[in-house]
Amino acid sequence: MSRPLSALERADFSPSRYVLKNATVPACLTSGAIEPRGDGLGRAHLLVEHGDVIAVVSREDMLGGGAGPEIDLDGGLVLPGFVDMHTHLDKGHIWPRRPNPDGSFAGALEAVSADRPANWNTTDLRRRMEFSLRTAYAQGTVMIRTHLDSIPPQEGISWPLFEELRVEWADRIELQASALFGIESLLVPEFLPHMADVVARARGTLGAVTYMVEGLAGHLDAMFEAAKARGLDLDFHVDETGDPSARSLAMIAETAIRRKFRGRIVVGHCCSLACQEPDEADRTLDLVARAGIGVVSLPMCNMYLQDRQAGRTPRWRGVTLLHEMKARGIPVAVASDNTRDPFYAYGDMDMVEVFTQAMRIAHLDHPVGDWIRAVTSTPADLLGEGTRGRIEPGLPADLVVFSARDWNELGARPKGPRRVLRSGREISSDLPDHRELDDLMEPRTHA
Structure with missing residues (x-):
């Protein structure tokens, strides 16, 4: 005997106007009226019309009888489209041809350094980056910032390609890019002006990997000055190590305060902070708060690499x-x-996986409360797109609808049933097959 279809499976999202009835939504992501259900969640009805959310109400009679067909979600969780603010689309999916020999950070650096000059031409990059974009889109992501390896001559290949992809994907995923290079690259006098100009022409973000190298203070000053002169935001990879003497985060915050920098600043990783003495960590956190810096943690990758x-x-x-x-x-x-590269062997551009793994790794639970902001509204704000990652009247109905009814069910079965809506209409959730990239996976040696 076949089982009956679930409420989510029965749902028809094809009408131009309909009601998502008995939806569970996070209170922190809407200003609409909801009936509290605990742990930051509430029950509501959502009216969708011509691709937008028109109303979020807690009682059905407020919508009136002519609101449109009703899709009873039976308490199913509804989240806004996800914002993935720190990725490396240019590195993605090279694992089969260039695995990390020992899972270490040094092994990852060596593997990527060998793969980049040998393989990262426009065709190879486009196919791998589009594979990741298709995967992310099918799973509900609406916005991505990717870091692009910008060590010459790679910047002349990756940045023009990114600009093409940004245009081609504009109606599916909003794309941003940040430059990535080791801070010691600034020892070459002409490097920073050139790279900052490349970023400015592409409307990107200036970034670097910072560590405790000689002259770091001067390099940071130069980065802030280059960004200010061109009206650029900053996005740093910071202290990605378990060495407690790595304290570039504090130096970045001090530089931002001293220079009165007005642009947005994001820092990623900041792993060493957790290994420092409490007084030192507290001092740094106070500086970060004072400087107005946003932090993005990468729990899956950091757990893979650190302390190995x-x-x-x-x-x-x-x-x-x-x-x-x-x-x-x-x-x-x-x-x-x-994603599937020497820095992290796994991953699938799925922000539900990222969120539920972060819940486990960093104990973002008991209660979960408003931690869902970490993959929705907070990264949207940090990337300057304050309308993303929210369920609000007047915003596009870019939604992810789950069979799971609360955080526990989502965490227990993150790959459970979900349907992805863009402008109120369902998109295909079919994921590309890894076999599509097989012909790119023969390792080549740089001539």
Whole structure:
């Protein structure tokens, strides 16, 4: 005997006007009227018309009899489209041809350094980046910032391609890009002006990997000055290590305060902060809060790389001090980071996986409360797109509808049934097959 269809399976999202009845929505992501159900969630009815959310109400009679066909979700969770603010689309899916030999950070650097000059031409990059974009789109992501390796001559290939993809994907995923290079690249005098100009022409974000190198203070000053002169925001990879002496985060915050920088600043990773003495960590967090810096944690990648030693069980999870940051009012997000490359062997551009794994890794639960902001409204705000990641009247009905009815069910079955809506209409949730990239996976050696 066949089983009866669930409420989600029966749903028909084809009419131009309909009501999502008995939906469960996060209170922190809407100003609409909802009936509280605990743990930051509430029950509501959503009216969708011509691709937009028109109303969010807590009682059916407020919509009136002519609101349109009703889709009774039976308490199913409804979330806004996700914002993945820290990815590496250019590195994605190279694992089969360039695996990390030992799972270490050094091994990842060596593998990517070998793969980039040998393989990262326009065709190879486009196919791998589009594979990731198709995957993210099918799973409900509406906005992505990717970091682009910008070590010459790669910037002349990756940035023009990114600009093409941004236009081609504009009606599906809003794309941003940030430059990525080691801060020591600034030892070459002409490097920073050139790279900052490349970023400015592409309407991107200026970024670098910071660590405790000689002259770091001067390099940071130069980065802030280059960004200010061109009206650019900043996005740094920071202290991605378990070494407690890595304190570039504090130096970035001090530089931002001293220079009165008005642009947006985002820092990613900040792993060493969790290994420092409490007084030192508190001092740094106070500086970050004062500087108005946003933090994005990459829990899956950091747990994979950090504290890895052959034959030894890791002693810590690699994540930064998310709870302490949030308590100080520091905007905190989590994101995918790397996908099937030497820095993270796994991942699937799925923000539900990112969120539910972050819940487990960093204890973003009991209660979950408003932590869902970390993959929706907070990264949207940090990327300058304050209408993303919310369920509000007047905004596009870019929604992800789940069979799961609360955080527990979502966390227990993150790959459970979901349907993705863009402008109120369902899109295909079919994921591309990894076999599509097989012909790119033969390793080549740079001539």
